[in-house]
Amino acid sequence: MTATRRLAAILAADVAGYSRLIGADEGGTLRGLKTIQIELIDPKIAAHNGRLVKTTGDGFLVEFSSVVDALRCAVEIQCEMAERNAVVALDRRIEFRVGINVGDVVVENGDIFGDGVNVAARLEGLAEPGGICVSARVQEDVVGKLDLAFEDVGEQRLKNIARPVRVYRIRDSEMAGEAMGAVQPSLTLPDRPSVAVLPLTNMSGDLEQEFFADGIAEDIITALSRYPSLFVIARNSSFTYKGRAVDVKQIGRDLGVRYVLEGSLRKSANRIRITAQLVEAETGKHVWAERYDRDLADIFVVQDEITEAVTVAVAPAIAHAELQRAIRKPPGNLDAWAAYQRGMWHLEKATVSDDAVAERFFGQAVDLDPTFADAYCGLAETQTRAAVVFNTRGLADAQNSVETSARLAVALDGSNAVAHACLSVALFLRGDHHGALVEAERALTSSPNLASGYWRRGQALIFSGQPQEGLRDLQTSLALEPRGVNLAHRLTQVAAGYYFSRAYEDAVEASKNVIRSFPNFPPPYRWLAAALGQLGRFDEANAALEQGLRVSPALFDLLSRGHPPWIRPQDQAHLLEGLRKAGMPEE
Numbered sequence: 001m002t003a004t005r006r007l008a009a010i011l012a013a014d015v016a017g018y019s020r021l022i023g024a025d026e027g028g029t030l031r032g033l034k035t036i037q038i039e040l041i042d043p044k045i046a047a048h049n050g051r052l053v054k055t056t057g058d059g060f061l062v063e064f065s066s067v068v069d070a071l072r073c074a075v076e077i078q079c080e081m082a083e084r085n086a087v088v089a090l091d092r093r094i095e096f097r098v099g100i101n102v103g104d105v106v107v108e109n110g111d112i113f114g115d116g117v118n119v120a121a122r123l124e125g126l127a128e129p130g131g132i133c134v135s136a137r138v139q140e141d142v143v144g145k146l147d148l149a150f151e152d153v154g155e156q157r158l159k160n161i162a163r164p165v166r167v168y169r170i171r172d173s174e175m176a177g178e179a180m181g182a183v184q185p186s187l188t189l190p191d192r193p194s195v196a197v198l199p200l201t202n203m204s205g206d207l208e209q210e211f212f213a214d215g216i217a218e219d220i221i222t223a224l225s226r227y228p229s230l231f232v233i234a235r236n237s238s239f240t241y242k243g244r245a246v247d248v249k250q251i252g253r254d255l256g257v258r259y260v261l262e263g264s265l266r267k268s269a270n271r272i273r274i275t276a277q278l279v280e281a282e283t284g285k286h287v288w289a290e291r292y293d294r295d296l297a298d299i300f301v302v303q304d305e306i307t308e309a310v311t312v313a314v315a316p317a318i319a320h321a322e323l324q325r326a327i328r329k330p331p332g333n334l335d336a337w338a339a340y341q342r343g344m345w346h347l348e349k350a351t352v353s354d355d356a357v358a359e360r361f362f363g364q365a366v367d368l369d370p371t372f373a374d375a376y377c378g379l380a381e382t383q384t385r386a387a388v389v390f391n392t393r394g395l396a397d398a399q400n401s402v403e404t405s406a407r408l409a410v411a412l413d414g415s416n417a418v419a420h421a422c423l424s425v426a427l428f429l430r431g432d433h434h435g436a437l438v439e440a441e442r443a444l445t446s447s448p449n450l451a452s453g454y455w456r457r458g459q460a461l462i463f464s465g466q467p468q469e470g471l472r473d474l475q476t477s478l479a480l481e482p483r484g485v486n487l488a489h490r491l492t493q494v495a496a497g498y499y500f501s502r503a504y505e506d507a508v509e510a511s512k513n514v515i516r517s518f519p520n521f522p523p524p525y526r527w528l529a530a531a532l533g534q535l536g537r538f539d540e541a542n543a544a545l546e547q548g549l550r551v552s553p554a555l556f557d558l559l560s561r562g563h564p565p566w567i568r569p570q571d572q573a574h575l576l577e578g579l580r581k582a583g584m585p586e587e
Helices: 018-024 026-047 067-085 115-126 136-142 208-224 235-241 248-255 299-328 336-349 352-368 373-388 395-412 417-429 433-446 451-463 467-480 487-500 504-517 523-534 538-551 569-582
Strands: 004-015 051-055 059-064 096-108 111-113 132-135 149-156 165-171 194-197 259-268 271-280 285-295
Touching (some): 004 018, 004 067, 004 115, 018 026, 059 115, 067 096, 067 132, 096 136, 115 165, 132 136, 194 208, 194 235, 194 248, 208 271, 208 299, 285 299, 299 336, 299 467, 336 373, 352 373, 417 433, 451 487, 487 504, 487 569, 504 523, 523 538, 523 569
Antiparallel strands (some): 004 059, 004 096, 051 059, 149 165
């Protein structure tokens, strides 16, 4: 059959929380949907001259020749569903989300395709349970023809749709209350990433697991609250949603949070399965998801394992999502947090030019909010790199400016673990290994899963003559945060730890690992050349020297012309020995 094109109004609908409903009562949910299809949906579609294109298990797609008919049909379905649900328990309600668009469609074998259909499907995903979202074109075509109020929710970027789409949410007196959800004023989002941890849904049918599920959620709330960059909603607020089928977008508006962590628990015999997903509340986009299977031998041990596993995965996932959000913001419209995130994004690139740009963004963050402790830590990090890595700043000047920024960060927020980790590196730069260790310990006491706390402690241990202990901390840091703005530094410190342990083969591999990902980052070339020199692989060592000098002509200046205070004399002599074997030119 030949495909044809025509203009149509497209209605896409699905059941909110379908998987949860099926998991709780598969037979009852399927029977309920069948009854609704026969008694409500099919008659309404026919009454408004629509054509049911297809059903999709948890939803349906309908084509109309009139956008007025499409919207009137949707409103009547949602109103009647609200009446049906009024006598149904909250966790058993079948609630539809509806999206409507007008556009060109391709018709083939009775099915319809094209951008017009895709936009309708994406609009459905933006709707609340019991709600309707429409495109601007629908709003323009029906305004004044139906007694409906439209709430403009702005331009939205929809998945796989090239252009942004202006979206409207239907607000009407007939559809108040259950049909559309009570309209409550949205809370203002905090200036830090904010997260609500919902109670886990117990899917096991075993009431004893309810306490276990709640305990895990409570422990995750406690663990996440120790991260200084996160604003975590208290248990008493997030647990009000226990047993309720509420859309995460509504939770985001109710609690004023950017992210929602939700999940479920199942038990079979002596094994449990916990699933967890982190959702960006505003868009409904999944940021992270994972599944955990455990033998239920010691319930408290399992609870601790799951809590730690979820916590150490969620915090970096939020950090990465925040970087992406900041990059999408126009440069002229940055608040202090967004400017700070822009700086972090450039730090991650680990190049001399990005370091300079990062410093400007951190300076902008401080100008916008002089009490923002983390922004001072960002400044300290760029200044450290400028002196120690890229040789674009004098060491004495950097030591003073880094310590000033770090101490100001601690003074502004003494409970901020990142600030204490920042002061650790400031003291390290002055050769105060003991002080650096003390501040790193304070950071870890405040935030036991802080990757930068383990990094700073590991660094101080490696350069104070305890490389094996330092390597253990660095491996912990990398496990907690496998990527991040300081990845190049942490991987390089691993190479240093192996070199000082005289594990030269491991130092070679560790150095090459850094260079593969960060070819313009100078320090690993030093460790690679020195380790190859100690192994007697002189041609390779000399090639590494030459490559490093091309990246940074001042690669050896700090080592050969003076004594960096953080490196012990015997360790400096050991490093210079390897570099000379590699062919480092004598002064």
